[in-house]
Amino acid sequence: MDKMRLLTPGPTPLPEEVRLTLAMDMVHHRKPGFTALLGEIQKDLQWLFETSQPVISLASSGSGAMTAAVTNLFKKGDQVLIIEGGKFGERWGNIASTYGIDTGIISVPWGKPITIGHIETALRQYPKVKGILVQASETSTGVLHPIKEIAEYLREKDILLVVDGISAVGISPLPMDKWGIDCLLTGSQKGLMLPPGLSFISLSERAWKRVEENRPREFYFNLLGERDKILKNSQTLFTPPINLLMGLHTCLGLFRQQGMENVFRRQWALTQMVRTAATAMGLTLLAEDHYTWGLTSIKLPEGVDGQAVLSCCAERYGIILAGGQDSLKGRIVRFGHMGHVDYGDVLAGIMALMHSIAACDGEVKTDNVLEQAMAAYEKASDEGYPEDFA
Amino acid sequence: MDKMRLLTPGPTPLPEEVRLTLAMDMVHHRKPGFTALLGEIQKDLQWLFETSQPVISLASSGSGAMTAAVTNLFKKGDQVLIIEGGKFGERWGNIASTYGIDTGIISVPWGKPITIGHIETALRQYPKVKGILVQASETSTGVLHPIKEIAEYLREKDILLVVDGISAVGISPLPMDKWGIDCLLTGSQKGLMLPPGLSFISLSERAWKRVEENRPREFYFNLLGERDKILKNSQTLFTPPINLLMGLHTCLGLFRQQGMENVFRRQWALTQMVRTAATAMGLTLLAEDHYTWGLTSIKLPEGVDGQAVLSCCAERYGIILAGGQDSLKGRIVRFGHMGHVDYGDVLAGIMALMHSIAACDGEVKTDNVLEQAMAAYEKASDEGYPEDFA
Incomplete structure (x- = not known):
């Protein structure tokens, strides 16, 4: 349910x-x-x-x-x-x-x-x-x-x-x-x-x-x-x-x-939230400086089956994420946080991803990940996105 | 309302x-x-x-x-x-x-x-x-x-x-x-x-x-x-x-x-209903033998402004009909009765059309029109459509 x-x-x-x-x-x-x-x-x-x-x-x-x-x-x-x-x-x-x-x-x-x-x-x-x-x-x-x-x-x-x-x-x-x-x-x-x-x-x-x-x-x-x-x-x-x-x-x-500035600000803050979570889990982000807002691509630990992680997220936690395509198939998770998604959905998504990687025998840190993610979200919400995007 | x-x-x-x-x-x-x-x-x-x-x-x-x-x-x-x-x-x-x-x-x-x-x-x-x-x-x-x-x-x-x-x-x-x-x-x-x-x-x-x-x-x-x-x-x-x-x-x-035969039968019966109504009103049908089911084109009496009839139907009766296009513009009404439309909607549509033509000074008979239309609908529902369509 x-x-x-x-x-x-x-x-x-x-x-x-x-x-x-x-x-x-x-x-x-x-x-x-x-x-x-x-x-x-x-x-x-x-x-x-x-x-x-x-x-x-x-x-x-x-x-x-x-x-x-x-x-x-x-x-x-x-x-x-x-x-x-x-x-x-x-x-x-x-x-x-x-x-x-x-x-x-x-x-x-x-x-x-x-x-x-x-x-x-x-x-x-x-x-x-x-x-x-x-x-x-x-x-x-x-x-x-x-x-x-x-x-x-x-x-x-x-x-x-x-x-x-x-x-x-x-x-x-x-x-x-x-x-x-x-x-x-x-x-x-x-x-x-x-x-x-x-x-x-x-x-x-x-x-x-x-x-x-x-x-x-x-x-x-x-x-x-x-x-x-x-x-x-x-x-x-x-x-x-x-x-x-x-x-x-x-x-x-x-x-x-809402005004588009606030729409963008929210997307920016959710992006900081997921990026911070991935780093706190000890995972690597695919895109370094020039990254999409609303979508975060996260590299899976070596040897972990990406399809199994996605299935675990979907079946055990009801979280639908996207996988990699072509050469990235099975190697990354694409975590979407665009559209009508809020911090609560993202918290659930981070938790599901973390536990699913662990369930698939991947190495992943779990200490305080959600707290760090939420702090990044709140900080980014307060500060807004950098001026050079305006 | x-x-x-x-x-x-x-x-x-x-x-x-x-x-x-x-x-x-x-x-x-x-x-x-x-x-x-x-x-x-x-x-x-x-x-x-x-x-x-x-x-x-x-x-x-x-x-x-x-x-x-x-x-x-x-x-x-x-x-x-x-x-x-x-x-x-x-x-x-x-x-x-x-x-x-x-x-x-x-x-x-x-x-x-x-x-x-x-x-x-x-x-x-x-x-x-x-x-x-x-x-x-x-x-x-x-x-x-x-x-x-x-x-x-x-x-x-x-x-x-x-x-x-x-x-x-x-x-x-x-x-x-x-x-x-x-x-x-x-x-x-x-x-x-x-x-x-x-x-x-x-x-x-x-x-x-x-x-x-x-x-x-x-x-x-x-x-x-x-x-x-x-x-x-x-x-x-x-x-x-x-x-x-x-x-x-x-x-x-x-x-x-429902089965497609019954879907078609209903469309056929509604078509007979509108055609009978138009004839009972003393109006002429544009298509004689080979007519679309679900849509009936009715010629307006000479001199009647088709746009005024449509506006009257819409504004006074809440009935949205289509007009003629190009050379038929202003001269016909296209009465749709396809999709999720039933005999009650069609009764309202016939009544609105009849009264709107009259309001626009068009000659139109009103005697017993709805009764004749309904009888045609019930007869066609019972008998079904001709075999050569099957």
Whole structure:
């Protein structure tokens, strides 16, 4: 009769207000009431993305928005650079090559961030690059790439910065206009505390010019058509996911009430909490300085079977964590603490992880771990996140 | 304080069981529990489509599934025939020409069905046709095209029959394998009594061969990739809309309990009810013999402002109906009675329509209309639908 606690990097638990909204009966999407709701959602999404440009909602998973970004911004034969430091970096590469785009891959070891030096070197090798495709947060490793620095470096160059913000928007700061991001996209099931099924994408002025020049042949992911609908009367090209949008309105209302600085502060504090716990347990963190907020990747002690640890957490403690992917499979635990998760859930998650590693014969310290974690949480809540993220 | 009643051809009102399922908290989509649910859903969808082939769920609106059908089944330069008797027939044409497919258009007057004669003539003009794209139900007019006859006619020809079943699947019979449909697709917000955001598509064996030969360059609408995931372990390529799929499982459970014959019988009886009411009011039906179940298009008396009628229905009676599109704008009312709608809702809808037309100075008979409608409903419920639909 224990509760299940979903501590994965998406989907995340949903606030009760959102769940009740999702249960509401249908309204018609082309009638004035829903059009007015879409208008409010548009304002809220621009506030969330920190942009003056329209934010387009698509009925798709986040990979749909990634596909839309590639097919609208680039043509067959265009050259792009992919920052590949994990599974989602690889996905950028797969999408781009599906559409005949010439992709230069900058590989960084899984767990490490990209540096400006890497990019400088790659640009010498690929001089005709029209865009750089990167994750803000690489969900497969829990690394936060330095988007602000990359944007600054690219500002004077005719190269579009395309950022997958799927596990970053609503979790850590990513002000689109201020930093100079050319394309920012996200999904509904991470920071936005909604089920999956909606994705969002916004383009800078110069990115829109590129789309207008390209005249992409896209029927479903037709960003110019969607923008026209928004500007004309806040509508969508195709039937939108009505109840997810109603839930989004509720979620963005909760964000408005709290203010994004407080949303980010909480995510930051929970991140400090889990990192402190892992270190106190004597475990190693995969990402050192540049780490995702809302997700912590923790290396398991040598010889411990990661799948057995996850199963023990789930079956004995009702704690659902994610494992490593590909080369990291069985070797790390990805501890999610994004969305509607609080310190109490995280305490339960830390305890479950600690006891499950021990049950799988892994070496793990247990002294005072929860106390140290809670102290780190309270300290980080009081102090807030460092200024250079703002 | 009156209730709002949604009587449009999608979205439709949702059963309470479905709404409560939609409100459930998230589970993780890659864990064994959800994989098992996807396995059950797969069996139910094959039962619903009456096919032995996998039915793929996509995170998209129905137009996404239409796009997937076109880009997977046909290549640039292929010739297809489009049955265009309304807005959604036009959509087939728009999708096909977006992707450089050579489209022959068979125009039929809005409100009329296609005939085999039309198709025979067109095939003489376009001898290299690789597929015929048609709506089972053309939602903009309420016409039911004769899919069974078309399928029979095409059986011995190397021409794929691609059927948009968006406002037909779960509403009127459309047995994919028995009739010989090569591609059947639908959306979640019509017969399936769910919010929009999910679409479904299934291909015949010969259609799959075509996709294998084409090797389409599709990242998001990658049907071969989705089929592999289903066959391997009931999973999806991308993060699926978790709560819509949970709601789908509930809905298909309701269908299983009732049996599809009874679901269809109810839709048939409600259709007879509304058609009888319209005739009793002295109004003309747009579609004569070949009419959609679950949606009735009714011509308004000359000179009556259709928008004013709809507004009166909505504002005075809380009845939400749909209007005509394009050339039919302002001239017809589309009265939806699909999904979770019963005779009581339809009685309210008929009454609202009758009084609103009168309020807009339209000529309309009111004598005994509801009694005649109810008698038609009860008779059709008892007798069931004609055998040639089975």
